[in-house]
Amino acid sequence: MSGFDDRERAFEAEFARDQEVQFRITARRNRLVGEWAAERMGLTPEETDAYAKAVVQADFEEAGDEDVIRKLAGDLTAAHVEISDAEIRAALNEKAVEARRQFMDKQG
Structure with a gap:
């Protein structure tokens, strides 16, 4: 029975x-897309x-x-930046690829 327990613990x-x-990749993606949106809104580096x-x-x-x-759609609209949900989703996808690449580079 010990073999099954060991395998179960390894899978867990x-x-x-x-x-x-x-989680880390998603958080990094969200940070990157936040920076992308901030640039579109003309925020300062601190902002x-x-x-x-x-x-x-x-x-x-x-x-x-x-x-x-x-959040992104609401904030961009409030800042008078015209953007569609499709553009936001495309940015999320693009930043997800970038976040995964950055994570893998950091690991290797």
């Missing part, structure tokens, strides 16, 4: 590592840093990306 540990990696952190925090409101998309 691998799952936990995978979840942590995905950009604070805004990027706020975007990362917004992702904790609900599962999935809708909370981040709502």
